[in-house]
Amino acid sequence: MNVTMRYATSEDIPEIVAMLADDPLGAARESPDDLKLYEAAFERIAADPNQHLMVAEPADAAGQVVGTLQLSVIHGLSRRGASRALIEAVRVHASQRGGGLGTEMIGWAVAEARRQGCAVVQLTSDATRVDAHRFYERIGFEASHLGFKMTLGG
Numbered sequence: 001m002n003v004t005m006r007y008a009t010s011e012d013i014p015e016i017v018a019m020l021a022d023d024p025l026g027a028a029r030e031s032p033d034d035l036k037l038y039e040a041a042f043e044r045i046a047a048d049p050n051q052h053l054m055v056a057e058p059a060d061a062a063g064q065v066v067g068t069l070q071l072s073v074i075h076g077l078s079r080r081g082a083s084r085a086l087i088e089a090v091r092v093h094a095s096q097r098g099g100g101l102g103t104e105m106i107g108w109a110v111a112e113a114r115r116q117g118c119a120v121v122q123l124t125s126d127a128t129r130v131d132a133h134r135f136y137e138r139i140g141f142e143a144s145h146l147g148f149k150m151t152l153g154g
Helices: 010-021 024-029 036-047 101-115 130-138
Strands: 003-007 051-058 067-075 083-092 118-123
Touching: 003 101, 010 024, 010 036, 010 051, 010 067, 010 083, 036 051, 051 101, 067 101, 083 101, 101 118
Parallel strands: 083 118
Antiparallel strands: 003 051, 051 067, 067 083
C-alpha cells in the first residue's frame, strides 16, 4: 500500500479515537462518544514540537484516514546525551490490516527518528498483543526490556 503520512488535525480526532477503540483493550478504555478530553489532549500534543501525532492516508484516497501513530522525541542524558524516539498508539484501520500499512507507518517513524538525530527507537506493546509482538520482531525490533506501568487514574 502506498500511503502518505501527515500530521493529524483536529478534524481527524473522531477517526483516530475510533481506531483506538476498535479492539478489546481500546474498547474498555476509550470513549468515542465524548471527544472533549481527546480534543484537549490534541491541543497539548500539537503545541509540543517533540510530539508527532500522525495519520496515514492512501495515496489514491486523500482525506481517508487508515492508520495512526504518535512519535515522541525524548531528549536525555543517557547514551552520552542521545535523543530517543518512542512510538505509541499504533493503529491500523480494521479494513487495512495485513496489507503492509503497519510496516509503512513504522518505516516512516523510524526514518523520522533518524532524521531527528535519535539514537534509539523504542515502543511498548501490551503483553496480550501477541500478533503485534510478532509483527514488531519481524520488522527488526527486539524484545529487549521488561516494561512496568502504574495507572494513576483519570
